[in-house]
Every structure is written in C-alpha cells, then in structure tokens.
Amino acid sequence: MRIYYAENYEKMSRKAADILAAQVTLKPDSVLGLATGATPVGLYRALAVDHREHGLSFSKCRTVNLDEYCGLAADHPQSYAYFMQKMLFSNIDICPEHTYLPDGKNIDADAECQRYDALLASLGGIDLQLLGIGHNGHIGFNEPAACFSTGTHRIRLTESTIHANARFFVREEEMPEYAYTMGIRPIVQARRILLVVSGAEKAEILEQALFGPVTPHVPASILQLVPDLIVCGEAGALSDICSKHSALVTNLP
Numbered sequence: 747m748r749i750y751y752a753e754n755y756e757k758m759s760r761k762a763a764d765i766l767a768a769q770v771t772l773k774p775d776s777v778l779g780l781a782t783g784a785t786p787v788g789l790y791r792a793l794a795v796d797h798r799e800h801g802l803s804f805s806k807c808r809t810v811n812l813d814e815y816c817g818l819a820a821d822h823p824q825s826y827a828y829f830m831q832k833m834l835f836s837n838i839d840i841c842p843e844h845t846y847l848p849d850g851k852n853i854d855a856d857a858e859c860q861r862y863d864a865l866l867a868s869l870g871g872i873d874l875q876l877l878g879i880g881h882n883g884h885i886g887f888n889e890p891a892a893c894f895s896t897g898t899h900r901i902r903l904t905e906s907t908i909h910a911n912a913r914f915f916v917r918e919e920e921m922p923e924y925a926y927t928m929g930i931r932p933i934v935q936a937r938r939i940l941l942v943v944s945g946a947e948k949a950e951i952l953e954q955a956l957f958g959p960v961t962p963h964v965p966a967s968i969l970q971l972v973p974d975l976i977v978c979g980e981a982g983a984l985s986d987i988c989s990k991h992s993a994l995v996t997n998l999p
C-alpha cells in the first residue's frame with residue numbers, strides 16, 4: 747500500500763489524475779472502474795485538462811461504474827450516468843458505447859445484476875479501480891454488513907448514506923433508498939486500486955479501514971488485502987493516519 751499525502755484537495759486531485767493518466771499511457775485499452783461522488787470531481791477535471799491540453803487519449807479505454815441509484819434514468823440530473831457524462835465523458839474522447847453503468851431503470855433486479863456481472867466478466871476484469879470511501883466505510887454502495895458481498899446486487903442504502911448523499915437532491919425525500927452496486931469481489935480483484943479521500947470527517951474511518959481489523963462491518967478494510975493499493979488523501983482525511991502511522995505516508999511536493 748502506498749499512501750500519498752497532499753496538502754489540499756487540488757494537489758490530491760492532480761496526483762490521482764497523474765496516476766490514472768499513467769495507467770492509460772501504459773495500457774491505452776485499460777478497463778477503468780470509476781466512482782462518482784464529490785471526491786473525484788477534481789480528478790475528473792484534471793483528466794479533462796490532460797486530454798484537452800496534453801493529448802491524453804481515452805479512445806481505446808472502457809469504463810465501468812461502481813453503482814447507480816435504482817429508479818433514476820440516465821438523463822436524471824442526479825443519476826450517476828448523468829454525473830459521469832457531465833463530469834468526465836463529455837470532456838474526453840471516450841467512445842460513449844464503451845462506458846457502462848448499472849441501469850437504474852431496470853426493475854428486474856436479478857436480471858440487471860446478472861447483466862452487469864456478465865459485462866464485467868466479458869471485459870476481463872478491471873485494470874484500475876478508482877474508489878472513494880463512505881463515512882461508514884462503504885466502497886461502491888457496499889454498506890457495512892455481516893459478510894463481504896460478491897457480485898452486483900441491489901442494496902438498501904443505510905440512513906447515514908442517504909443522509910450524506912441527500913445533499914445532491916433538492917429535497918431529502920427525493921433521494922432513492924435503493925441502488926445497484928458492483929460487489930466487493932470484482933472491486934478488490936482489480937489489478938490496481940486508487941482510493942481518493944478528502945475531508946477531516948473521513949479521517950477516523952480511513953484510519954480504521956486501512957489499519958484496523960479486516961471486517962465486513964468496515965467494507966473498505968478489505969483493501970488491506972489488495973496487492974496494489976494507492977491512497978491519495980488530503981491533509982484533513984489523512985490526519986489520523988499521519989499521527990499514528992506517519993512513517994508509511996509519502997508527502998507530495
């Protein structure tokens with residue numbers, strides 16, 4: 747595990763974008779696992795700059811997103827499909843047919859989960875998986891549970907996740923209670939994982955996830971078993987790790 751400390755969100759985003767750009771340079775036809783949420787927005791902006799000003803090309807990449815809200819169509823402004831389109835896909839040269847997300851409008855959960863798992867298998871797995879972490883330690887929408895999930899599933903979001911994500915909706919009641927999420931297994935089977943974390947309110951859960959017991963009650967703790975894990979955090983999010991495990995942290999210039 748490599749942990750990079752950035753003094754602010756911009757530097758964290760730049761470092762994470764450099765790692766993602768390196769992956770695409772190394773393997774232009776990479777399968778990229780992507781995340782939504784507030785944390786990767788700066789990284790997506792930085793990648794758009796790399797594409798526009800420095801010719802970084804995603805034309806051979808394929809992308810798979812971690813999750814989607816049940817009930818929201820791809821053109822709903824709060825859907826993750828819409829987010830990805832706005833924040834990244836429309837700003838780079840990725841082929842639209844090579845971008846995949848769960849279909850939030852499919853009410854047949856079994857069929858949708860099987861479809862997404864078959865898709866992941868047909869892509870041959872993920873080369874680099876980008877992750878954020880929830881306040882309760884979730885990755886994707888794999889919420890704390892009695893055991894680690896395997897395949898794609900429909901999940902009832904916890905109160906803490908609904909509360910955290912309701913900020914993106916006009917009214918909290920509009921926030922869907924269910925989502926489709928990739929399971930833990932394909933996430934941790936990715937050949938490389940890049941975790942981005944920002945904000946002091948994540949400091950405690952991040953330290954627990956990376957240095958506490960490996961337990962499905964903190965889903966991100968499974969990342970301790972991943973051979974190629976890169977963590978890019980800004981000062982607030984890394985504060986607990988810096989005070990307890992400073993020798994393991996690399997400071998970015």
Ligand code: F6R
Nearest residue numbers: 781782783784785878879880886
């Ligand atoms: C998003 C996702 C979630 C987020 C997590 C952190 O696709 O899978 O696990 O990464 O909830 O979200 P932010 O970055 O908004 O704090």
